[in-house]
Amino acid sequence: MNAMQEELFLELRQTQIEIEQSLTNKQKQDWLTSILEAELSDVKSAIQKLKDGNFGECEISGELLPEDLLKIIPTIKWIKDSGDLGRYYKKPISTSYL
Known part of the structure; x- marks a missing residue:
């Protein structure tokens, strides 16, 4: 793993922990589950x-x-998903991805 990947790994692990805690603490299933x-x-x-x-x-x-x-x-799976980013992402995105 390079430095960028190590940083993303730590961020993803923290995100995993936070989501798992949120799911554990939910008392009922709803649209967010x-x-x-x-x-x-x-x-x-x-x-x-x-x-x-x-x-x-x-x-x-x-x-x-x-x-x-x-x-x-960091969870993007394929390059075609980048085409949808322009509609949802608030910051300018380089057109080289789209």
């Missing part, structure tokens, strides 16, 4: 990719995802 469970699954997947050494690879094409994009969304 499914969102938290989906996010937890994505976080665990990204952590496993870091451990396996294939973090940052597009799951469809195998091409490397831009490092700047991974810093913004």
Whole structure:
């Protein structure tokens, strides 16, 4: 793992812990439960990719995802998702990702 990946690993582990605590503390299932469970699954997947050494690879094409994009969304799975970011992300995103 390089320095950026180590930093993301620690951030993802902390996020995993926080989501798991939120799910444990919820007294009833609601609309947020499914969102938290989906996010937890994505976080665990990204952590496993870091451990396996294939973090940052597009799951469809195998091409490397831009490092700047991974810093913004470390759970991104494929390059086609970057096309949707312009609609949802508040900060300007480089058009090279879109």
